[in-house]
Amino acid sequence: xxxxxxxxxxxxxxxxxVQGKAVHQALGNLGYNDIDSVRIGKYIEVHIxxxxxxxxxxxxxxxxxxxxxxxxxxxxxxxxxxx
Amino acid sequence: xxxxxxxxxxxxxxxxxVQGKAVHQALGNLGYNDIDSVRIGKYIEVHIxxxxxxxxxxxxxxxxxxxxxxxxxxxxxxxxxxx
Numbered sequence: 001x002x003x004x005x006x007x008x009x010x011x012x013x014x015x016x017x018v019q020g021k022a023v024h025q026a027l028g029n030l031g032y033n034d035i036d037s038v039r040i041g042k043y044i045e046v047h048i049x050x051x052x053x054x055x056x057x058x059x060x061x062x063x064x065x066x067x068x069x070x071x072x073x074x075x076x077x078x079x080x081x082x083x
Numbered sequence: 084x085x086x087x088x089x090x091x092x093x094x095x096x097x098x099x100x101v102q103g104k105a106v107h108q109a110l111g112n113l114g115y116n117d118i119d120s121v122r123i124g125k126y127i128e129v130h131i132x133x134x135x136x137x138x139x140x141x142x143x144x145x146x147x148x149x150x151x152x153x154x155x156x157x158x159x160x161x162x163x164x165x166x
Contacts, residue, residue: 002119006091008126023127027146034142036085036130043091043126044106047119059117063110 003048003056007078009069010041044068047083056080086131086139090161092152093124127151130166139163 107121
């Protein structure tokens with residue numbers, strides 16, 4: 001058994017998302033005026049070869065803290081799927 | 084009423100994910116040897132000011148096709164949440 005961690009890393013709400021603003025403006029230029037805001041982050045899928053879900057959670061939290069997200073500016077969330 | 088579109092844009096499985104490979108290697112160097120693969124994509128949250136869910140879906144598919152993903156190399160999927 002293994003797990004697929006579907007991780008979302010996003011800028012903290014308090015931080016200006018310059019990339020999101022640029023895309024929001026581009027969508028406005030394309031005529032999509034019903035869009036209030038756009039925020040852009042990273043989507044990371046990690047296949048973890050682990051039997052126990054608690055250990056898989058621990059590995060996922062560890063790698064998010066240490067490498068995949070910047071705890072100063074970013075938040076992360078994830079779903080674990082058995083495969 | 085409005086909708087929050089949570090969009091995931093990922094490289095097609097057939098395409099080599101160079102970024103994912105680099106992160107996979109870095110995790111191995113940090114001692115995480117239980118990880119089989121890492122694939123990295125974009126996570127985009129779009130607030131859509133629309134009452135009707137079918138129209139919100141149409142807008143989301145449109146903006147994914149026209150701007151947020153590259154149909155030649157990327158796939159997209161999304162969830163619509165009422166807010």
